[in-house]
Amino acid sequence: MNKMSNDKFLVLNIINTKSINSQRKLAEETTFSLGKINRLVVELKNEKFLAENMDLTIKGKEYCSKQRIRRAIILAAGYGMRMVPINTEEPKGLLEINGEPLIERIIKQLHSVGIKEIYIVVGFMKEHYEYLIDKFGVKLIINSHYENYKNMYSLFLTRNYLMNSYIIPCDIWFKENPFSNVGSESYYLFSKEQVINSKWEVQPRGGVKKSLKELGDRMVGLAFINKYDGEIIKGLLNKANQSPNLFHNFWEKILEQNKKFILKGKLISSDDFKEINSYEELRDLDFNSSHLQSDSIKIIENILKTDLNGISNIKVLKKGMTNRSFFFEHNDDKYIMRIPGKGTDELINRRDEFETYEAIKDLGWTENILYLNPNNGYKLSKFIKNAKNCNPNDLKQVAKCMDLLRKFHSSNIKVNHCFNLYKQINFYEDLRNGQSAYRDYKTIKKRVFKLRPFIERNVKKKVLCHIDANPDNFIFSKNHLYLIDWEYAGMQDPDIDIAMFAIYAMYDQQKIDKLIQFYYHNQCDSLTKQKIYAYIAACGLLWSNWCEYKQSLGLDFGAYSIAQYRYAKEYSKKVLNYLGE
Template sequence: MPGTLTQPQFDALIALLRADAALTQRQIQESTGMSLGSVNAAVRECEAAGYIAGRELTASGRAALEPYRVDNAIILAAGLSSRFAPISYERPKGTLKVRGEVLVERQIRQLHEAGITDITIVVGYKKEYFFSLAERYGARIVVNKEYATRNNNASLWLVKDDLANTYICSSDDYFTINPFESHVYQAYYSATYIAGPTREWCLTTGAGGRITGATVGGADAWTMLGHAYFDRAFSATFRTILESVYDLPETAPKLWESIYLDHIKSLDMVIRKYPDGVIHEFDSIDELRSFDPAFMENIDSEVFENISAALGCERGRIGAFYPLKQGITNLSCHFSVGEDEYVYRHPGAGTNQLIDRRAEIEALRLAGELGLDSTFLAGDPEQGWKISRYVPDCRNLDVSNPDELERAMRMGRALHESGRELARNFDFVTEGLRYESILASRGPIDIPGYDELRAKVLRLKEFADADGFDLAPSHNDFFPLNFLVDASGELSLIDWEYAGMSDVAADFGTMVVCAQLGAERAEDALGYYFGRPPTPAERRHFWSYVTFAGWCWYVWSLVKEAEGDDVGEWFLIYYRHAVDYVDALLASYVSGTDLTDAPAALSARRGA
């Protein structure tokens, strides 16, 4: 703790400071909640020290309180708030208006009411929504560029030198009673009691309310909820610890609270208990709506406008939100209208530059007409959103199941033979060369064997193009994770973002590479596709597209690695499919011989 006062002495002096007038011991007791005996003892001690005279606070008393004065507040506002989908797709949770007030602004005003005007807001995701707070409230804005790759320890790292007597707040908390004070005795974490089982962080405490540990989940417990307060001693120790662990790989995903708990014996912090209903953290839209029934009707949200218009329902009937997937390409969440369940897909930032949404919607409509995808309901090619039917208790395609693999390959054949045309064209080698140009823009491609492999792939492509196979509507992301198998066994082929006019062998190539089908299983798939054994020309042509698919995604992996992303084991998987078949296929084309025993011939690539 920053000063030398005891807790009762501090409480007595604070009561006089806030009253700014003389108080009797009885009035101090009513203000602090201490026993009358403790009040009388504290007052006598403070009078002896010269802090109180004539039942009023003296100049010495005010000076004794200065070490406990709050210096500043840090508001953490960088996170994605993924559990708050789909609203978090549009704006940070802290900028939502609840009961007529924007969450972060209400909190800033409460800090101001306590005399705390030195406020720093650490932002990241959709940071621009917070910029105006600097002008309107005099807040300082700090940008956390690592908000998507590190947990909130990265935000505290950026302001570690500002930690003193400091409130640590979350931008999306709502306090029904202002919890902030101008002076605080010691470091604490706010807590609320939860009766029954909970998945929140449950605290254990020792003498004087000192926090001794926490477990994720428990029952009938005081849980970490709301803000925290660092005193100067806590801040100094925490800063040293943070500096010692920050660069460790295991630190990146940790909350700052986890770092605190890892070093709890060195960090003195007490529990501060709040009555039920004072602190609110909203983990979902449904939870917020129960607190503010008018929220759904008042929120300015294109997501809810899209859902309401597409399904012809009132906003108030939309509920049961929870996230399903969040990544670079798309953000998806579950929702329901009455008893019906749906998925809302929101495009990730910048994906309109990568994905032709108009071509995607065109392909989705075709898939629906052909009975290949029973999930698609509505979408907008300009904005990129999509609404699909939610399939409960579903799983992905099992390629080890001959019946399922056969049905999947026949779905691909039905698409190719539909006689329809899509506006977009997609070719693996063309895409691979585009990725190559991106890679080359960073400098020479100095990778052993790259040029030799490239030359083989381009030569094989010349042979394959001369085969004269048709272009047809193709999925181009044709592999198990994009097949949903419902409880009755029905298959739906989803995610048509890369669909376009492609060589009829392209989907087979994708399936072999991405499902990692061995040569024998791949031959089975080829037979299922044709409904008969393939001709030698068909076999050689379709296997060439395994090489093209592998090479395309291998070059893509090179680009991603150059950009600092880790593609993981898929890097090698793509590479192996590019190199393992190319020599046997070229030899077959050059010599005019057949790959009659395809599994044996193609296995020979590894010297098997």
């Protein structure tokens, strides 16, 4: 019964809702040919859904009643990385088009066809959606893993509500209401627009096959799932839960089974909807949207003397450990806008950073800063063209980086703030506010702090140091080498920068010794080398605590965090053995 075709059900439902019993009027209503209408009516009569006078039989009425669409699921948990810079202030489901939030438009369209049971899966900025409970009577489902998994996990959380339900992305805008309160055959909505990131094509009768070309029909994201297919998809989601790596995929991944798409396809014109995936897509749909005027965009407009039309090709950069940044173009130049990341205010003194950039602005091998706010850390800089980060496994590049560090340290630039290593370890430890995940942390901390007198006795001079001197911050561009991102910089022993480079690159002892000799031009004495080992231990404990604090905010740095703790453990032992302790 659930396998009735869409065409047949369309005819049955029109007869049921509009009391039409003329085949000619049915043809006008459906735009089907008279011959097709005649065939469908004959089949419905033979299957006892229609009586001879074209009235619905009891069986037909019961069938139509069972096909009522009961509910809708809206997927709104995602971070929406491509919505930078907007997503620093509002989740993308609440972006406004013509003064109306996207998700409210979807809810109103559902309500207008009588669908009131609505589940919204939220995660990123979930609190911003809370008001919808009172305003529209929706139910919120919390996805706590939105940063790690894609929306297949969100759908898994709603697996018990899939039957006779719509699945809807929160970031889509439909010109006309796409929803109905009745449905028989499941479908997935595609656009007629051909795109490179789809491998599917909708066939004339609704079947979906793999495209033989490089392009396929654009996947819109909306689907209707009937009871029959809802049970199948629920089973597939339960199976995925046994292999959680599958949750790193979008939910459409489970619609491909045995190299076939398990739902029928339905096509919509690309003019009838807009998917809002980026700042520029929002701008193109509603130039006056209030969300286009984020703090970072206002800064760009003011500094570059431009407006919204002058900002193009916005792309989020790799999610950094401390900040979120995005790239954009203006005229023929390229820029990077830094937006401070989660918890950054606790970690970095922006006024100290401002002082550092003022002190180094004439060096010629730092980034070109156009704007830096000492209060909130927003930074606008020119993009370094033809750039590539230092490869820590390329010894020639590493040697050049150490020469630049040595040159910088020799310049004896001074600022009024210092980087107090041991004070920072305690500071990060207090920030994480709880017991360390490492069982022997207290023992290792005691060992690292035992190195402090040895380090302080052997500091020859203090100069401005980068502190965050990791390979990614050394940028090669043609014949020029830059050192960027001076957030942590302060007065310190220059040997600390060598240690920082080593532990960021996750070097073993052989590579660390090679790095030290690069900096010292093969003239490093044993005592200095042991002092650098001591810095490696202390800096390892510093960044281990930093990682634990960041993990408490929901960020995970994988192997990096354990590697830092291992440096603290292994190198504190090496130096204490050297000192005979």
